[in-house]
Amino acid sequence: MSILNLFVIVPVLTVFAILFTKDFKGARVVSAIGMGIQLLLAAYLIFAYLDLRAIGITDEMVFTQDILWFPMLNIHYAIGVDGIAVSMIALTAIVVFAGVFASWEVDNLAREFFISLILLATGVFGFFISLDLFTMFLFYEIAVIPMYLLIGIWGSGPKEYSAMKLTLMLMGGSALLLVGLLGLYFYSAPDGGPLTFNILEIAKVHIPVEMQRLFFPFLFVGFGVLGALFPFHTWSPDGHASAPTAVSMLHAGVLMKLGGYGCFRVAMFLLPEAANEMAWIFIILTTISVVYGAFGAIWQKDLKYINAYSSVSHCGLVLFALLMMNETAMDGAILQMISHGLMTALFFALIGMIYGRTHTRMIDQMGGLMKVIPFLSVVYVIAGLASLGLPGLSGFVAEMTIFVGAFQHPDIFHRAATIIAISSIVITAVYILRVVGILLLGPVKNTDYNLLTDARWYERLSTITLLVAIAGIGMFPFWLSDTIMNSLGPIVSRLLAVV
Amino acid sequence: MHEIPLQYILIVSTLMFFIGVWGFIVRKNLITILMAIELILNSVNINFLAINRFLYPHHLEGHFFGLFVVAIAAAEASVAIAIIINIYRRFTTINVENVSEMKH
Amino acid sequence: MDFLYTIWIPLIPFLLFLLIGLTGMYFKPIVSGIVGTVGLGVITLLSFITAYQYFFVDGMVDGVYQKIVAGSYTWLAFTDTLHIDMGVMLDPIAVMMLLVVSIVSFMVHIYSLGYMKGEKGFSRFYAFLSLFTFSMLGLVVATNIFQMYIFWELVGVSSFLLIGFYYDKPSAVAASKKAFIVTRFADFGFLVGLLLLSYITGTFDFKTLTSPEGIETIRGAGLTFMGASAVTWAMLLIFMGGAGKSAMFPLHIWLPDAMEGPTPVSALIHAATMVVAGVYLVARLFPVFIMVTPESLNVIAYIGGFTSLFAAVIACTQFDIKRVLAFSTLSQIGYMMLALGVSGYGEHGLGFTASMFHLSTHAMFKALLFLGAGAIIHAVHSNYMYEMGGLRKYLPITHLTFLIACLTIAGVPPLSGFWSKDEILAAAWHHDKLLFFIEFAVAGLTAFYMFRLYFSVFWGKETHYHHTPHESPLTMTIPLMLLAVASIFAGFIPFGEFVSSDGIPHHGEIHMNIAVPSVAIGLLGILVALLMYRRETTVPDRIAKALGGFYRTVYHKFYIDEVYLFVTKKIIFNLISRPVAWFDRHLVDGTMNKVAWVVEFSSYRTRQLQSGQLQHYAVFFVAGVLVLVLTFAYFLF
């Protein structure tokens, strides 16, 4: 049995354990233990993976397991990981772990909260380990639905509207996705063999180009909705704004990454010709995303909206880089997913903590927080600097890899788009510094704030976990980048082979 | 001896069918509507019998079918009338337009 | 003997930063200060050792100073050829910069022990200083253009953090923001430029880029865009980054505002080291500039020349002493840029040498000026000249060192400024007469505004002070004195022997035909200042009145700030961002909401079909059948 199964089993067991807890204290401790184990597992997985690679195993996927599930339709429970999936799993484990601590104080229906949260995490973990499109889709939907309850019950503001909007838009995306997946399935055996959902199997066949053209938009947009592709991103600001802290963290930090991951693992990898042909459309859209999200963020006053638009911009960069179809840019895209996941989770955690103290998220109502809650403020500044791409923090590594990679594209169109995308670093600086300036610096605006207390231990734990990861990647990016790069080989060569 | 041609019979049955449908749609009295239904069923019966007799005289399937349709029509009428009686009790009318509490 | 130990030069301040940043709050503030200062002392020592070893022992091979990579490891690999290495590369300008940075930084560290004493956030200040020093040293020793970019960003952030050191002061916050965003905008150009360059050459490595083979590859690239070759564009974009950091017109607006930071910071970052990074960048890539796109050097020369004149003019009208110094810095950096722009290569590389020379001497005397200004501010608690006067009695040491610095910058022989400025003027003369005359005029203006400052502060009418100004403590005056010594004697270093564009030593000489007039105009400037400001007179006011609108324009720095404000506030904020936000909420999101509305509305209409009438249902039923039949009939016949 593959170790990967544990990534689904542990959360499920945690959920059952939470069912037997009596109050919110029990629930949160159990969740923390469960997700702590998950984090350790992820760490173990990284080392185990690197060990395997070190002894020269060159299989595309390792730790594979394959159980025939529905023999007639040839649906399998097939799991396995490569370097990319391992990184994404590690990211998920970190964010979920931090998320549990960020929601330490939830007391309204706490058990239900943690159950939904961990179910969500289960879906995400399952998604990343899946090799079979059916199970992948299954886990994808599992990840999306608890979101409705999480936002609807524990959210704030127009939570019902936002929850509904988010759920429906994401399900609408998955509608497109489903059509695309079925299309892949029915063209997975052009020579008359058994049809299959297995990604690696489908990758071996050549799907007719006209069919690729039909299904690629479905798959790419389907995943793109979750990846906040312009103009399907509007669930993101409202959803994030209404969601409780940990949910925003998980959603922006991890769930949106499902979109990007799916885009390249499924849409581009399996439909390479169409991907090459249609890339230009989506490059335009993602370039718009990048700049537009950043400009959108400048004007906002609500911290969460700012971050949501910033996510649109950053996630746009992920898709943008993927479409550049070369190893470096795609490596950058994965790095950006991880980096943005950590950063934005940290941001949302901090916003939640600040909101918990000041009871407002409007930056113009706050000011001078650096004086009263220095720890949170300093972490906020660091997160901001990471977001605007300060060297030594993860954002820089990711963005530079993207830009360098994208700029190596021989096509002038791609390079021009890259320059436009690069301009976002300036705009990002503008809105990040605007927030930092108004929110944290300057004189204390409200005398009541002098009574605020700085971060508690669990808040420190939550933020420092993320911070360490951000700085770690930022200062020592080589092994991560290298691991990802090695796993990208087959994908990129497939994409380039058809040009 | 001249037999009435099948076409004529079928024309009658078709007319009956549509008269029945028309009656179902326009008549307001529930009992009349029930009669309209009987018209429809009888037109079917005529079809079955005539077709059997004219086209496939060596089997009796059409006849049997007609027989059962008659029986079932009777059963249907009985249940329908029972309900109509209840309707009359509840609504004190058997005008179909008044039996429309539930809508939208 | 190798240079491996030099990796400790940037590494030590980084460790200091971590140490002070993470644990500083648990100790007495002074501990952080002392730890930082001692660490910097070690670095300065190491720099001297490195310089000695490089220039006199190991650096020269076959009569040429080599580019020596002391240590390097791959930090991030993009492709087989493109990778960011972190390493230390030594060549004459790097070693020279190491010295300059570590000396000035060390002085500032010592000085701050006194100047910042009792400030809240004392240890934070030292942590940031260490961070800055780390970044600056990393920039200086960068082996490749991407490493330089990384540290380039880091110095930007350190500068942001230090300008905004007094974070509860709104003006400081605004200034730090402005500094960061303006330089960030310039870095955008730098980044695109370096990407373009790396696209053309396939490498980031300085050594490869500037080697003859590298130059050949670059020459071979035939791409053009809008009439200029891609390389020219790349180099100009890279220069844009340099211009931002070195506050060249029109990206200069952040520097005067940056004076909101603590004065030692202004001395270190905004006078001596970080702002010359742009010059250093151009010098780093000088072979590429001169061999491949000499036309872009012309652009650089003119921008440098214009900035120096422009800033000098403004400096004459300012009253905030730190701002006067800031504009003076702008002006002097303009000199250096110009010198690079007019330089040739090898034999004709006088401008290059002069630029680097001026960079070093300027670092000393400008740091001295700023630190002196800090001492003055420390004593009178004001930045404005009109609140000062007659301070020479109270601050004797400061007065003396300040005077030395003023004389140096005015180019009075034999102080160091004279030598370096002379070389620059000579280089300009050989290249372009127009530029020479600009610089010549600037030399006069420089002398004038510096002595305007000097006389207003130390002479003139004595202002009534709240309490008697007193001389600063030793921790502050010792650096002043040391820097004064450096300012006096740095000029005697035979600079051309060490630093040249091609690594081959060249002899420098005095150009008497240029030196004499330039000294003369300097003295003239001093004289005018003496007449106008030695005593309280109404002459300056009358001149200001006579100039009228021109004076006001200059006083308001040619309204460049206002233009920027208009662009950012009105155009970006109101004309782009706001519509984008509106567009997103009302059109994009509105469409999504409209879809939901359409569903709701059609639901409402559809529900009306369900009338509750049995016979209506029957109609639908029959109609359904008929439609199916008719459709079928239509297709059939």
Add this chain to the structure above:
Amino acid sequence: MDLSQFFIMRHEVLLLAVIILILLMEIFVGKANRKAIIPVSIGLFLLSTLAGFLPAESGQLFGDMYRTNGLIVSMKNILNIGVLIVMLLSAEWLRKEENLDKVSEYYLIMLSTLVGMFYMISSGDFLMFYLGLELASIPMAALAAYDKFRNSSAEAGIKFIFSSALSSGVLLYGLSMIYASTGSIYFTEVAAHMGEQPLQVLGFIFFLAGMGFKISLVPFHFWTADVYEGAPISVTSYLSVISKGAAIFIFSIVLFSVFPMLEPLWQELLYVLAILTMTLANLFAVRQNNIKRFLAFSSIAQAGFILLGIMGGPHLGLTTVVYFILVYVFTNLGAFGVAISISDKTGKENINDYNGLYKTNPMLSLTMMLALFSLAGIPPVAGFFGKFFLFTSAASKGYYILVLIAVLNATISLYYYLRVVKAMFIEKSDHPIAPFRSSLSTRMALALCVAGTFAVGFISWIYEYLYDMTYLLFIF
């Protein structure tokens, strides 16, 4: 033909035995012990259900009027399970004073419709089919009008029987055309003589309309909502699950075994009907407030989805449809079960009344949520698998656009399912439904539903078994 051959009619025979026993009880059980009829009936039916799972053989009777095989037995078993759950769910309601004296009538009528459905599914000719159909429909009207003292119940009854009669008339008319053109009413012979003559096609369209009524396809569905709303809620659940399930079974069997020649035609027709049904039903459902009416439209929409399954062909399609009905039995009865339970205790049948239900009755709310998620096709519950296979089935014929429309409709349907979830979990209420404890039978039924909802998806051999069985369909 010897007597032992009757055993291949095991389901019907057992059911008739149960009916007769209940009839006897009605005669012999005194007024005081009438409550006992309920558990005994359920027990008897349980026995017959269990007996239904004994190994079955294929075969035909009465000169091919009646036929059975593994697939048909599975269908009957599915219906049996559903009816068992309905019986468990309705026990509490029947125990009420006003219903006690007509308890056995309820069972009798319901089980006779079930007998009708069994014969309908097993029919080998149109006569048997018609008899079964009417036996399944006419008593149903009586059931719908079961609540004598309620206007809406009577209205439901009259609307049902009249619409049903009209539809049977149309269907019969179509059958007469088919008879005219093929000369037979036996499935095998009709199939053999079936061509694409206009008369045959016309007959088929009439037949389709009649079946469309049963399955409640748009535009033949208008009776559904009113009848569902008016009928007692237990009856509604029976109508929406069992009788619809049976109709779909026979509809798909007939399509594949009698009209394979017309496949291109009915694919087109189903294509249009599926889109109409899903879309309009969803639009109807979006703003309903009565839970029964809401579930009615939801079940119409589900019928639209099922058409997608049928389009997948005799093996993949049929398997998927049967499988989906199995899922649907557990799922929809789960949802109805909660509604029934609440309606019994409080008489409340509006979605607004469910506000804040989770705070007072968490288990009921969770069951409802699971059921609704399953209806919406959300994993990991069985509905996801059911829907996925339906879409797969349609996609296997290349109907990607149809699948897209269907999935988008599923998204709309999620909207109104979530409305109920929202009411239960998110909305606050000043007067929430007070906490209560359902009766044992209800809880057993709900537990069965929940277990089924979870298990059917993950246990893949059910699907495989059904798939293997579809190959028996044409072997007698």
